[in-house]
Every structure is written in structure tokens, then in C-alpha cells.
Amino acid sequence: MELTILRPETTVSPHYLARKTKIPLQLVEDILTSLAHDKLLDTKFIIFCNNGDPELVHGFEFVNKKELRDFIVKNKFLCPDCGENLNTQDIRVAFLKKDLPHKAL
């Protein structure tokens, strides 16, 4: 499967994997979520601001939902870099392959 050729610290999105593996998106999400639960993958939450200029859209990454929520509340739903609204409708979840030590035989 695609995951095996990813380098450590590579980010994968469920949509990308579903496209590459032709596995239904819902199933991919279930697999990734359970891998993350088993601590084989790290998850990352990413939110973007609604800046009208695509060049100036800011993205912010968080390691868990609590940090993300705290950030949104602290900034009153506004981007700290440009003052536009944070796009809370489109929060991305990314999965990160961990650099696991080789298992001893």
C-alpha cells in the first residue's frame, strides 16, 4: 500500500490515498484513524484563513483538536496574520507517518 513508500514525516491526506489506492474514502479514513489511534501515525489539524488573495492565505497547523480550538477562540475566529476570518468550515486533517524504530526480530 501507498503508506509503505512514504518517508517518515510525510503528510498524507485521506483524499490523496483514496485516489491512489482506489479504496473508498470512508474506508481510508477509518484505516488512518485507527492507525493514528494505535500511534502508528500522527495526526495534524490545519486551518486556513479566508483571505481573498490566494497568495495571502495563511495556514496554521495543530497537533490536536484542543490546540486548534484554543487558537480559534484566542484569536476570536480571526487570522492573526491578516485579520480575515478563519475558515472553520474547512478544517483539514492530515496524517503523518512516524519514524518508527525497526522492530527487533
Ligand SMILES: [Zn+2]
Ligand atoms: Zn490570514
